[in-house]
Amino acid sequence: MPLTSKQLSKKTTQMPTDYAKTEIRKNMINSKRKIRLRRRLTVMTIIFALIAGSLMVMLIKQKSVLADKEKQKIELQHDLAKQKEKQDDLKIQIAKLKDDDYIAKLARKDLFLSEDGEIIFSIPKASEKDKKKTDSKE
Incomplete structure (x- = not known):
């Protein structure tokens, strides 16, 4: 029986040449x-x-901080608008208080001051019980 190349290679030892080495x-x-x-x-x-993960985490945190700052900015702008409106109302009130006729009208209304010969009638404000009674009658 003839030997195959595999069997032949198992049985034979090869001498290492310089090229093989x-x-x-x-x-x-x-x-x-x-x-x-x-x-x-x-x-x-x-x-x-x-590195990419840490950058993504920082980016997400910065977006969160930015969103919070935007909300805060909107709230502060809203408060600023209210304060400006209040300031405008106060400026109008100051301008009115410089008018003598307005001061006299205000004194009559709030302090019940009168001019000579005037009679002031004070009508009490309706209480909540009176309001409920009038509402139930209607």
Whole structure:
């Protein structure tokens, strides 16, 4: 029975030649380089993923802070508008208080002051009970 090439290679030992030795060395060096390259790429990928993740976290936090600041800005603008409106009303009130006729009218209304010969009639304000009674009658 003739031997196959596999069987022949198992039974025979090869004498390493210089060429075979250099090829084996080259193959080992290349395989070590590939292993080192894979390790470096893996480490670089992990570092990149960590940096990208931390940047994403910072971005999300900054968006949250920005949204809070925008809400606060809107509230403050609303408050500013109210204060300006109040200031305008006070300026109008100051202008009215410079008028003698307005002061006299205000004194009659609030302090019940009268001019000579005037009689002031004070009508009491309706209480809540009186309002309920009038509402139920209607």
